[in-house]
Amino acid sequence: MTILQLTLNGLALGAAYALVALGFVLVLNAAGAVNFAHGDLVMAGGMLAVALAPHITSFWPAPGLALLPLVLVLMAALGLAVSWLAYLPLRGRPHVSVFISTIAVGIILQNGANALFGGEPRAAPPLLWGGTVALGPLVVSVQSLAILAVAALLIGAQQWVFARTQIGRRLRATAQDPEMARACGIPVTAMILATFALGTAYAGAAGLLLANQFFVTPTAGGDLILKAYIAVTIGGWGSVPGAVVGALLIALFEVGVSAVLSYPVALGALYATLLVILVARPQGLFGEAARRRA
């Protein structure tokens, strides 16, 4: 029973991590460069939810859920701004230029959040309401179930759009071979901007989901970008389904080992496992697909 309970908790945390990793890998594939500000964009989503919550809470019974579309839209706009300022002017230069510019964006976001909100942890409102529900012998927090549902909906929507629509096909083609996509008539720059917007919107959603149970601080992004990086490494560099599965595995590992030992031990063991995977299977669990940018 305990294992079931831990699995459910791990899946809820993993669902939020999966949104972080999904946004990270989409931008990685489209831009061909790591967005080191991604963790800080998750933090920004959480802070945005904290800032907007007082304006919603008074007249809406489920303030977190009401905040979600608002956070998605505003974070998508922030993603466009980031790509406009920190990516497009540097496109075509060595990748290290984009690394540095996104690190700079991350530091700006951290210090901006610190200046606006202070350094103390803050909590966003729950998606629906606080408390727990009994599922047979299991006691589950409503927020965990809501996180699972929202993350599944957002990931499912992304998968559907990418698989079934023309814009999704164009986004995938751009990620796989931008020059050839351009030679097929696809407006590649617009597709990259759209990917930044989508990836950042999902980062914001993850920030909102995580900021209720785990709180948000201006420096929280550092840990989250590492989690996204590990998820993508475990799943297979560039693999979209690999990133999602990698994020779920990380969360299950964290929750499982924390329950038996402690959180610091879980983190240490996570990085040790990462080292083993890098040595034994450097292409990641979905490496074959990743090599071909599935």
Added chain:
Amino acid sequence: MSGLLRLDGLTAGYGGATALDGVSLTLVPGEAVALLGANGAGKTTLMKAILGLVPAAGRVAFDGTDLAGVPTERRVRLGLGYVPEGRRVFPGMSVRDNLEVASFAAAARRRDRMERVFALFPQLRVKAADTAWRLSGGQQQMLAIGRALMGEPRLLLLDEPSLGLSPKLAAEVFAAVRAIADSGTAVLVAEQSTARALAVAHRVALLRLGTLLHDGPAEALPPDALRAAFLGVPGGVPGGDPLADARPGG
């Protein structure tokens, strides 16, 4: 005759090296032109310059529109289709998605266009749900051509379509290229296999080190022109003429 594609003094290069040097060429609607030349002659650069994939000086006009400053994606929407050397299909996408992504028509017209591609390349219909990287080299070449056709081009640029294919597959691919040319789509085909290109083309453009050596009907090709373009020598070579079968009537 009005030109569908007009190149005037097209010059392009990489770094300090000149890959194309003042090439002028005209294609009329429905015409098939073979672009011949050895490796490094500038065939690929010429095609990329037409598409705007490499910076170039000189003038490129398509159907009367000056393409200066027109981005690649807009050039494609105007009616240019491109089949690159090495196929470059989108490897992680299905055959069907590779085709659909290159069409900008409404859904019904897109389906109709795909049916035409499947009629030209029946193997692609069978493999429609397969991921592109699982296809053989020949099937990937068919997919690359089909993908370019989905954009309903008026001029198809084909870069080395038989590269790396067995003679049987290369013949199949060139039969399709001939069918495309016969259907009225203008074709500019760069090809190492001179004989195959000449079997499709109405005209020959011969490049050597970025310069146009000859532009005219294949029958009017000077006897030593191919040798000069491919080997850099005007006279014979020991052991006979390796290009004899490539020359029209050869």
